[in-house]
Amino acid sequence: MVSPSAAAPAQRDRGAPPADNRLKIVEATMKRHQYRPDALIEVLHKAQELYGHLSPELLALVARRLHLPPSRVYGVATFYHFFSLAPQGEHTCTVCLGTACYVKGAATLLAALEAASGLRAGTTSADGRLSLLTARCLGACGIAPAVVLDGTVVGHAAVEPLVERLRALLNPAGA
Amino acid sequence: MDRTELHAIAERELASRAPVRIHCCMAAGCQATGAAELRSRLDTALAEAGLAGRAEVVPVGCLSLCGHGPLVSIVPDGPLYASVRPDDAPAIVAALQGAPCAVRQVDRNAPFFARQRPVVLRASGSFDPERIEEYIAVGGYQALATVLHDLSPAEVIEQITRSGLRGRGGAGYPTGLKWATVAKSAAPPGDGPRKFVVCNGDEGDPGAFMDRSILESNPHLVLEGMAIAAYAVGASQGYLYVRGEYPLAIQRLTKAISQARKYGLLGAQIFESGFDFRVEIRVGAGAFVCGEETALIASIEGRRGQPRPRPPYPAESGLWGCPTLINNVETFANVAPIIQHGPEWFAAIGTATSKGTKVFALTGNVRNTGLIEVPMGMTLREIVEELGGGTPDGSPVKAVQTGGPSGGCIPAARFDTPVDYESLAAAGSIMGSGGMVVMDATTNMVEIARYYMEFCRDESCGKCIPCRVGTVQMHRLLSGIASGHGSAADLAQLEQLSQLLRETSLCGLGQSAPNPVLSTLHYFRDEYEACLAASKDPG
Numbered sequence: 001m002v003s004p005s006a007a008a009p010a011q012r013d014r015g016a017p018p019a020d021n022r023l024k025i026v027e028a029t030m031k032r033h034q035y036r037p038d039a040l041i042e043v044l045h046k047a048q049e050l051y052g053h054l055s056p057e058l059l060a061l062v063a064r065r066l067h068l069p070p071s072r073v074y075g076v077a078t079f080y081h082f083f084s085l086a087p088q089g090e091h092t093c094t095v096c097l098g099t100a101c102y103v104k105g106a107a108t109l110l111a112a113l114e115a116a117s118g119l120r121a122g123t124t125s126a127d128g129r130l131s132l133l134t135a136r137c138l139g140a141c142g143i144a145p146a147v148v149l150d151g152t153v154v155g156h157a158a159v160e161p162l163v164e165r166l167r168a169l170l171n172p173a174g175a
Numbered sequence: 176m177d178r179t180e181l182h183a184i185a186e187r188e189l190a191s192r193a194p195v196r197i198h199c200c201m202a203a204g205c206q207a208t209g210a211a212e213l214r215s216r217l218d219t220a221l222a223e224a225g226l227a228g229r230a231e232v233v234p235v236g237c238l239s240l241c242g243h244g245p246l247v248s249i250v251p252d253g254p255l256y257a258s259v260r261p262d263d264a265p266a267i268v269a270a271l272q273g274a275p276c277a278v279r280q281v282d283r284n285a286p287f288f289a290r291q292r293p294v295v296l297r298a299s300g301s302f303d304p305e306r307i308e309e310y311i312a313v314g315g316y317q318a319l320a321t322v323l324h325d326l327s328p329a330e331v332i333e334q335i336t337r338s339g340l341r342g343r344g345g346a347g348y349p350t351g352l353k354w355a356t357v358a359k360s361a362a363p364p365g366d367g368p369r370k371f372v373v374c375n376g377d378e379g380d381p382g383a384f385m386d387r388s389i390l391e392s393n394p395h396l397v398l399e400g401m402a403i404a405a406y407a408v409g410a411s412q413g414y415l416y417v418r419g420e421y422p423l424a425i426q427r428l429t430k431a432i433s434q435a436r437k438y439g440l441l442g443a444q445i446f447e448s449g450f451d452f453r454v455e456i457r458v459g460a461g462a463f464v465c466g467e468e469t470a471l472i473a474s475i476e477g478r479r480g481q482p483r484p485r486p487p488y489p490a491e492s493g494l495w496g497c498p499t500l501i502n503n504v505e506t507f508a509n510v511a512p513i514i515q516h517g518p519e520w521f522a523a524i525g526t527a528t529s530k531g532t533k534v535f536a537l538t539g540n541v542r543n544t545g546l547i548e549v550p551m552g553m554t555l556r557e558i559v560e561e562l563g564g565g566t567p568d569g570s571p572v573k574a575v576q577t578g579g580p581s582g583g584c585i586p587a588a589r590f591d592t593p594v595d596y597e598s599l600a601a602a603g604s605i606m607g608s609g610g611m612v613v614m615d616a617t618t619n620m621v622e623i624a625r626y627y628m629e630f631c632r633d634e635s636c637g638k639c640i641p642c643r644v645g646t647v648q649m650h651r652l653l654s655g656i657a658s659g660h661g662s663a664a665d666l667a668q669l670e671q672l673s674q675l676l677r678e679t680s681l682c683g684l685g686q687s688a689p690n691p692v693l694s695t696l697h698y699f700r701d702e703y704e705a706c707l708a709a710s711k712d713p714g
């Protein structure tokens with residue numbers, strides 16, 4: 001590879017020693033990329049997949065291992081929408097706001113979900129139970145409006161059933 | 176691996192197929208409406224009917240009519256079922272033996288299908304995209320074999336140039352010319368790969384899913400196109416940049432790359448020639464600006480996706496300062512068919528300046544939502560009214576939006592505009608990557624302009640001031656006008672800022688951000704004026 005990275009192996013001893021399994025996997029990902037700085041986004045993807053979000057400690061560790069200034073790692077982690085620096089709720093509900101969904105009433109749908117959950121889009125409930133999020137476009141325009149509920153895409157999403165499901169997630173006892 | 180072996184794999188694959196195939200669409204749209212359960216129910220129903228061996232269920236790529244999924248197609252010559260529920264599985268299997276079937280069928284001779292001209296999507300929906308053998312059985316990797324055995328790199332470029340293929344990412348730059356520039360650019364000295372091929376799969380336009388569908392339904396077609404391009408320009412390393420929002424596409428590409436490597440169709444000494452080509456996937460992290468080529472390069476290098484001024488163009492100085500060929504997914508998907516059928520065949524499709532076909536994602540308030548591929552030059556009216564079938568409730572179509580946040584809204588009065596690069600630009604929009612959102616009277620055009628400006632404001636990378644500040648100001652003005660707090664002076668300032676952003680922004684994002692505003696102002700000025708007339712604080 002051409003990337004300016006030949007100095008990587010010398011740093012293996014530095015940084016926190018891998019503690020739990022997740023750290024080992026992050027470590028293995030960096031090793032697979034030979035600790036190349038250009039693997040930063042790939043490594044952050046893996047770290048977020050494992051931990052759910054990117055904590056300051058995790059960012060600092062990645063910076064040390066890839067031999068990058070922390071500012072650069074923080075800059076990248078905050079530049080891209082995909083990365084989250086705060087923990088997400090136990091459940092997530094993502095409303096697609098792509099054009100096709102928008103034309104098919106996604107804004108109304110989102111407003112109804114905000115009202116039902118008492119959450120503003122982009123926030124998590126105080127008890128950590130639910131995050132209400134929005135997406136730019138899921139590419140599921142054929143089944144607009146689309147919503148992702150805990151990783152499962154719901155097509156032709158209607159307001160009433162979704163509001164019911166959100167209420168159930170927020171209030172599992174049905175109280 | 177050689178050509179004889181390739182033919183042997185294809186023959187083995189065809190011989191192993193059951194006489195009847197039940198094609199079950201497993202693209203993202205149909206999966207979201209329950210295709211996975213349907214597939215397993217079909218399997219069970221086949222076994223229970225004792226038809227194993229005589230018929231088989233095959234998970235296939237996109238069957239085109241995404242708005243009416245899950246879709247099931249019986250091959251050969253059987254019906255196409257739409258909106259299939261898992262409970263319908265036994266009835267579909269019973270119909271194979273002649274029983275009457277009440278499951279909804281779609282007429283394959285309807286204009287939506289009959290008027291398409293599939294080149295890129297030809298094999299999509301006819302095979303399992305997770306098995307390379309099926310791709311080989313539909314003629315896959317033969318173009319790569321031809322290129323490596325019979326053509327010099329210069330001859331490959333000459334064929335692509337003669338075909339008239341232009342970039343399908345939106346700008347329409349002649350593909351052959353781009354390849355020729357990269358081929359003649361001198362690589363800087365050093366170890367390792369010194370020239371790169373990059374596939375731009377960062378399909379960020381809201382309302383567009385052509386590239387997702389191609390990558391999910393026919394990943395090898397894109398890989399084959401990239402390999403041919405790499406041979407032509409002298410690259411040995413490729414990157415496929417895919418949006419993080421497309422997990423299924425990433426999963427299928429990963430599988431496709433590993434299968435191609437196993438067969439010696441990627442990696443070292445492909446087809447026992449001296450040509451090496453390796454491909455790595457880079458997963459995007461949600462930044463629209465990364466569709467811009469210099470921002471895309473920054474992102475592959477692990478940095479923030481911020482563009483830089485051009486020149487130098489990536490064709491001369493791209494990834495790590497090396498000559499880099501960047502083409503869109505659909506552009507690469509056109510390469511193997513051009514090599515296989517010849518540049519003249521391709522150039523015979525389309526118009527004088529826009530050759531071939533274009534894939535569009537037809538969405539919004541339209542009866543037949545889905546993925547279509549039509550010859551360049553078809554009119555918007557034909558696409559919206561004939562293929563799309565108009566609006567679901569039969570009300571008149573008001574406008575169609577092409578090109579996403581960089582494009583514009585074309586009113587029904589201009590629907591005789593043919594879809595080619597020049598005509599769409601003359602109508603105040605752009606070809607774009609292929610999103611086509613149909614709008615009826617329920618859509619307010621000022622609101623749509625505000626929606627796109629909000630998108631551009633949020634997606635502005637913040638590097639240059641006209642875009643960073645201008646999109647915020649324009650969004651503020653549009654919000655004011657839309658909510659009944661605008662004035663004639665606001666409208667004038669909006670037009671002034673539009674000009675400023677166009678002329679002074681660093682990259683395409685800022686330069687084209689005013690397009691939705693300008694096109695709606697041009698065609699739907701009455702809606703802006705109605706907002707002003709209803710304004711609570713005139714002045």
